[in-house]
Amino acid sequence: MRIRKITPLHIVAASSLAFPIAAVFGWPDAWWPLILFMLWSLALGVALATAGSREDRERIDRLLDHAHGSAIQTLSHHRHDWMNELQVLYGYLRLNKPDKAVDVVDRIRVRMDHDSRLSHIGNPKLSIYLLSFRTICDSLRLDVEVQDGLQFGTTPREADRLAQAVIGMINVIRVRSGNTSAYDSTLKLAIAQSAVGYQVDLTYAGELAAADSVDADLARCLDGVGDLVNVEPIDETQHARTMSVRFPLHA
Incomplete structure (x- = not known):
């Protein structure tokens, strides 16, 4: 209460x-x-x-105003991206280059399919976070790959806990990511489902502040709903590493 x-x-x-x-x-x-x-x-x-x-x-009105502002900003980013693609497509059509135009259409189709998978991941909070990430962070690029047809969590409560864990882990990397011209900070997030649960792989490339304590912070975000099964450096010179998390299914 x-x-x-x-x-x-x-x-x-x-x-x-x-x-x-x-x-x-x-x-x-x-x-x-x-x-x-x-x-x-x-x-x-x-x-x-x-x-x-x-x-x-x-x-409630203040929260709604904030949510509306974030939604408008996200839609503005997506509108800008689609306008760029349409301008490129229009240019190729004007130049009578159908092969190039087909490539643009295929690229648009892939992006639409990608956004559709994020929208149907099974948790609105996680979907909104992933789709609007660019509007809340300009120091880290987030690339997300979601298995086709994946539904995160078997119940709404489980989906919320899993989503909160994933958002927390992304935020751990986000607040530590460097924002310098020497590196392009990129986090690749892959979410897949198997017979025993969910597998989340995070591959980060770029500067990472306080890297020694990342493992502990990631484990803290899991809060008992998952296990950090692997943290492996890829390239020490670029502070690149890969992290694997397993969320077992509960009966």
């Missing part, structure tokens, strides 16, 4: 009850102090409930 924060309004409301309570004790044989106390308490309850509802509505 969420405990509501005590505000000055609550303190003033509680203090105002001192008058009807004093009346009850001051005139114990009279009936009107009890009526006054009951009406006063009812009025305060209505006032506090109204104020609380207003605060909740304002909080």
Whole structure:
């Protein structure tokens, strides 16, 4: 249960009850102090409930505004990408180069299939995070490969836990990724399903701050839902490494 924060309004409301309570004790044989106390308490309850509802509505409105802003920014990025592809396609058609135009159409088809797989991964939170990653991070490139038809988690609760673990691991790499001209920081994420569970492979190339503690932070993100089965350096000069995580299926 969420405990509501005590505000000055609550303190003033509680203090105002001192008058009807004093009346009850001051005139114990009279009936009107009890009526006054009951009406006063009812009025305060209505006032506090109204104020609380207003605060909740304002909080929800702020969250919705933030979500709407993120969605608009994501759509803007995708619109920009599609416009670039269409301009290239239009140029090849104008130049009468059908082979090149077919290549562009194939590239568009592959990207549409990729976005469709992310949208149907089985968890809206993870889908939105992966599709909008470019809008929240400009220091790391994220390439995602999802097995065709994959549904993350057998129940909504399990899917949420798995999604939270994957998002947490990506964020571990994101906050440590370098943003210099010497390296292009790239994280490749591959998600596949087998008979025993899910396999998530992360391959990172680029600078990585505090690399010695990455393993512990990744394991902490798993929070008991998966196992970090492999962390292997690929190229020490470029701080490249691959990480494998296994999420077993639970009966």
